[in-house]
Amino acid sequence: MAMIVADRVTKTYPSGGDLLTVLEDIDLEVEARDFVAIVGPSGSGKTTLLGLLAGLDRPSSGTVTLDGVRLDSIDEDARARLRAEKVGFVFQTFQLLPTLTAVENVRVPLELAPGETAPDAELEARANDLLARVGLADRADHYPVQLSGGEQQRVSLARAFAHEPTVLFADEPTGNLDRQTGAGVVELLRELNEEARTTLVLVTHDPELAALADRVIRLESGRLVRA
Numbered sequence: 515m516a517m518i519v520a521d522r523v524t525k526t527y528p529s530g531g532d533l534l535t536v537l538e539d540i541d542l543e544v545e546a547r548d549f550v551a552i553v554g555p556s557g558s559g560k561t562t563l564l565g566l567l568a569g570l571d572r573p574s575s576g577t578v579t580l581d582g583v584r585l586d587s588i589d590e591d592a593r594a595r596l597r598a599e600k601v602g603f604v605f606q607t608f609q610l611l612p613t614l615t616a617v618e619n620v621r622v623p624l625e626l627a628p629g630e631t632a633p634d635a636e637l638e639a640r641a642n643d644l645l646a647r648v649g650l651a652d653r654a655d656h657y658p659v660q661l662s663g664g665e666q667q668r669v670s671l672a673r674a675f676a677h678e679p680t681v682l683f684a685d686e687p688t689g690n691l692d693r694q695t696g697a698g699v700v701e702l703l704r705e706l707n708e709e710a711r712t713t714l715v716l717v718t719h720d721p722e723l724a725a726l727a728d729r730v731i732r733l734e735s736g737r738l739v740r741a
């Protein structure tokens with residue numbers, strides 16, 4: 515069964531009395547455990563599409579089905595629960611909580627995950643292990659403002675992995691990283707896809723990352739074109 519189905523998804527925004535069409539008639543199916551890379555020029559709608567597929571935002575028309583659930587058939591609370599249970603998201607702008615340290619940020623999805631009953635010390639150990647895997651063992655107690663852009667990005671990745679999501683969406687996850695750190699993140703994503711069998715949908719400009727994908731799809735001016 516397809517993990518993600520987008521059926522004629524369109525997104526418009528009001529623009530000076532007119533409508534700006536940001537995505538038009540997107541049809542897309544992503545099978546469970548697939549690794550899909552989305553590429554395309556700036557402003558082509560990549561971030562918007564990722565947000566719609568993850569249920570963070572709603573299409574103007576058309577439908578998105580995630581793991582068999584039509585997202586428009588459930589209310590926002592149910593969508594939030596579905597995300598907490600199944601979805602990891604790495605934002606282009608990281609979106610770390612500024613009042614929490616790195617390790618506390620990574621713990622957030624563990625604490626929100628439905629049915630999570632592990633003792634506190636175990637959650638702490640898991641969060642620290644994830645930080646170590648993105649090379650930030652020595653930054654666990656730093657607040658986001660004390661971290662560089664690339665470090666914040668890696669905390670954001672560790673947070674997205676924390677509850678072992680069924681589907682991981684990541685918006686340019688290696689965009690701010692130097693080659694070596696980026697390669698580490700690519701390796702982590704590959705492991706997640708192969709070992710944890712996570713479905714991956716990534717926006718990327720990174721040819722090394724796109725090369726690992728089972729499929730590359732290309733957006734141009736809000737429309738899907740063959741890559």
Ligand SMILES: Nc1ncnc2c1ncn2[C@@H]1O[C@H](COP(=O)(O)OP(=O)(O)OP(=O)(O)O)[C@@H](O)[C@H]1O
Nearest residue numbers: 527534536554555556557558559560561562563606
């Ligand atoms: N809330 C909004 N209101 C109006 N227009 C928006 C809104 N969000 C996005 N857009 C427009 O939608 C288009 C697509 O934006 P999006 O962020 O999806 O592009 P992108 O492909 O991710 O670009 P980039 O590579 O620069 O991140 C842009 O023209 C943007 O200005």
Ligand SMILES: [Mg+2]
Nearest residue numbers: 560561606685
């Ligand atoms: Mg974007």
